[in-house]
Amino acid sequence: MKYDSRLIRKPYAQPRLKRAAWGFVTAAFWGLYIYLWLPLITLILWLLGVRTAFFELYTRKHEIEPFLIVAIPVMAALCTVLLIGWAEYNRYRFARRDRRSPQEDVARDEVARRLRVAPALAQQLGQSKVTLLHMNDQAIPESMSTPALTAHVAHAAG
Amino acid sequence: MEKILAVLFEFAFLYPIIMSFFWMSGGLYYYFRRERHARPRTDPPPLESYPKVSILVPCHNEGENAEETIGSALLQKYPDFEVIAINDGSRDNTAEVLNAMAERHDRLRVIHLDRNLGKANALRMGALAAQSEYLVCIDGDALLDEYAAHWMIWHLTSGPRVGAVTGNPRIRNRSTLLGRLQVGEFSSIIGMIKRAQRVYGRIFTVSGVISAFRRTALHRIGYWADDMVTEDIDISWRLQLDHWDIRYEPNALCFILMPETLKGLWRQRLRWAQGGVEVLLRHGRDFLSWRKRRMWGVMLEYLLSVLWAYTMLAIIVLWALGKFIALPPALYVHTILPSWHGVILAMVCMAQFASSIIIDRRYETQVGRNYFWMIWYPMAYWLLSLFTTVVALPKTLLKRRGKRATWVSPDRGIR
Numbered sequence: 001m002k003y004d005s006r007l008i009r010k011p012y013a014q015p016r017l018k019r020a021a022w023g024f025v026t027a028a029f030w031g032l033y034i035y036l037w038l039p040l041i042t043l044i045l046w047l048l049g050v051r052t053a054f055f056e057l058y059t060r061k062h063e064i065e066p067f068l069i070v071a072i073p074v075m076a077a078l079c080t081v082l083l084i085g086w087a088e089y090n091r092y093r094f095a096r097r098d099r100r101s102p103q104e105d106v107a108r109d110e111v112a113r114r115l116r117v118a119p120a121l122a123q124q125l126g127q128s129k130v131t132l133l134h135m136n137d138q139a140i141p142e143s144m145s146t147p148a149l150t151a152h153v154a155h156a157a158g
Numbered sequence: 159m160e161k162i163l164a165v166l167f168e169f170a171f172l173y174p175i176i177m178s179f180f181w182m183s184g185g186l187y188y189y190f191r192r193e194r195h196a197r198p199r200t201d202p203p204p205l206e207s208y209p210k211v212s213i214l215v216p217c218h219n220e221g222e223n224a225e226e227t228i229g230s231a232l233l234q235k236y237p238d239f240e241v242i243a244i245n246d247g248s249r250d251n252t253a254e255v256l257n258a259m260a261e262r263h264d265r266l267r268v269i270h271l272d273r274n275l276g277k278a279n280a281l282r283m284g285a286l287a288a289q290s291e292y293l294v295c296i297d298g299d300a301l302l303d304e305y306a307a308h309w310m311i312w313h314l315t316s317g318p319r320v321g322a323v324t325g326n327p328r329i330r331n332r333s334t335l336l337g338r339l340q341v342g343e344f345s346s347i348i349g350m351i352k353r354a355q356r357v358y359g360r361i362f363t364v365s366g367v368i369s370a371f372r373r374t375a376l377h378r379i380g381y382w383a384d385d386m387v388t389e390d391i392d393i394s395w396r397l398q399l400d401h402w403d404i405r406y407e408p409n410a411l412c413f414i415l416m417p418e419t420l421k422g423l424w425r426q427r428l429r430w431a432q433g434g435v436e437v438l439l440r441h442g443r444d445f446l447s448w449r450k451r452r453m454w455g456v457m458l459e460y461l462l463s464v465l466w467a468y469t470m471l472a473i474i475v476l477w478a479l480g481k482f483i484a485l486p487p488a489l490y491v492h493t494i495l496p497s498w499h500g501v502i503l504a505m506v507c508m509a510q511f512a513s514s515i516i517i518d519r520r521y522e523t524q525v526g527r528n529y530f531w532m533i534w535y536p537m538a539y540w541l542l543s544l545f546t547t548v549v550a551l552p553k554t555l556l557k558r559r560g561k562r563a564t565w566v567s568p569d570r571g572i573r
Binding site for chain 2: 112141
C-alpha cells in the first residue's frame with residue numbers, strides 16, 4: 001500500500017474562500033498553459049476538418065437553433081419549480097400532521113398465521129439459536145431440528 | 159407521418175434531459191434542505207428509546223463472504239440488536255461458516271433452510287424468527303456500516319407512517335473500468351434519483367441490498383413475494399400502494415460488490431429491467447384508483463422510460479433500414495448524429511456530474527476522480543437501459559406466472 005499515515009492532507013482545514021481562490025488561480029494558469037499549445041492545437045483541428053465543421057454549423061446558417069438556447073433553460077426552470085414547489089407544498093401541508101394512526105406491533109402468532117406456519121413452531125423458531133427448518137414444496141416450514149454445529153446442511157437436504 | 163417522426167425525435171432527445179433536470183433539482187434540493195447541515199454519519203440522532211433491531215442476512219452460497227458480512231453486521235453501534243443469518247440451502251460451506259460464527263457470537267442466530275427457496279422465502283423465515291418489530295435486511299455479500307442500523311431505526315421510530323427505509327449502497331470493487339463506472343453511476347444517477355423521488359414523495363424501489371422495514375407494514379401487505387424477479391421493487395410498490403411512507407437515508411451506508419464483466423452487468427441490469435416490467439404488469443391496474451394518485455408520478459416515469467426505449471429502438475432501426483432500402487421520405491431518418499443537440503446533452507451531463515460531486519463528497523473522499531473514467535457512461539447508461547428494457551418486456555410477458563424466483567450466482571467482480 002502506498003498510503004503513508006505520516007503525510008498530512010487536510011485541504012478542507014483551510015477557509016473555503018482561500019481554497020476557492022487557489023482553485024481559480026490554478027484554473028487560470030491551466031488556461032495560460034493551454035494557450036501555449038494553441039498553434040499546435042489549431043493545426044491539428046484544421047487537419048481534422050474543424051474549420052469545415054465550424055463553417056457548416058455557424059457561418060453558413062449564421063444561427064444557432066433558438067429553441068435550444070431558450071427552451072432548454074425554461075424547461076430546467078420549470079422542472080425545478082414543479083418538483084420543489086410540490087415538495088414545499090407537501091411540507092407545509094403535512095408537517096407535524098400524521099394521518100396514519102399508530103398500529104399495534106404485529107405478534108409472532110399473527111405472523112405465523114399469515115405465513116401459514118404452526119404457531120408452536122413459530123414460537124420455537126423465535127427462541128432458537130441455530131436451527132434447521134424442514135420446508136415443504138410450498139416453502140412452508142413443517143418442522144425444525146437443531147443441526148450438529150459442524151454438519152453440512154446441503155447434505156441434510158440430500 | 160413526418161410530424162410523428164419529429165415528435166418521436168423530440169421525445170427521444172428531451173426525455174433523458176428532462177429527467178436529468180428533475181434528478182438534479184431534486185438531488186440538490188434534498189442535499190441543501192436535509193443533508194448539508196445534518197449530523198455527521200458517525201453521530202446519528204439520539205432516540206427516545208432504543209427498540210431491539212433484527213438484522214436479517216439471507217445467504218446462498220456465501221461461504222467466501224459470510225464471515226466478513228456477518229462480522230460487519232455484528233459491529234453495529236446500537237445498544238440492542240440481533241443478527242439472523244438465513245442459509246437458503248447453500249451447497250458450499252456457508253453452513254459451517256455460519257455455525258462456527260454462531261458459537262462465537264451471542265447476538266448471531268442462524269436458520270438453515272433445507273433447500274434453496276429464494277431470497278423472498280429466506281426473508282419471510284427471517285421475519286418470522288425475528289424478535290423485533292424492526293427488520294434491517296442486507297444481502298449476504300454486503301458490509302453494513304456500523305451506524306447504519308441506528309440511522310434507519312431513527313426513521314422507522316419517527317412516525318407511524320414510515321413503513322420502510324432504504325440506505326445508500328457504495329461500491330467496494332473498483333479495480334476495473336466497469337467497477338469505477340458504477341461508482342460514478344451510483345452517485346450521479348442512482349443516488350440522485352433516490353433523492354429526487356424522495357422529494358417527490360414516492361420512490362420507485364428500495365435498494366434490496368440495504369433496507370429496513372416495519373414488520374407490521376410487511377404483515378399488512380403479505381411480506382415478500384417469492385415469484386417476482388426483483389422482490390425489492392415489488393415490495394416497495396405494494397408498501398406505497400398501502401400508503402406506507404418509504405424514506406431514503408444516505409447515511410445508512412452499505413458496501414457492496416458489483417459485476418465487473420460486461421456479461422455480469424448485462425445480466426444484472428436485465429434482471430432489474432424485468433423486475434420493473436413485472437411489477438408494472440402485476441400492479442398496473444391497482445394504480446387506477448384516485449386514492450393511489452401519489453404513485454402516478456412513479457408509474458408515469460416508468461412508463462415513459464419503457465416508451466423511450468422503444469422510441470429509440472424505432473429511430474435506430476429506421477435509420478439503419480434507410481441505409482439499405484428505399485424508405486418513404488416520411489420514414490427516412492437522415493442522421494442520428496446529435497449536432498447541437500449533442501452539445502446540450504454534454505452540458506446537461508456535466509451539470510449532473512457536478513451536482514453529484516457536490517452531494518456525494520459528504521460520503522466519500524475523492525469521489526470526483528471516478529468522473530474522469532465515466533465521461534461516456536451516461537451514454538452507456540441510457541443505451542444499457544434501452545436494450546435491457548427492450549429485451550425485458552417480451553421476456554417478462556412470456557414468463558410463466560407464479561414461478562418461484564431462486565438465486566442466481568452474480569458476478570462480483572475482482573476481489
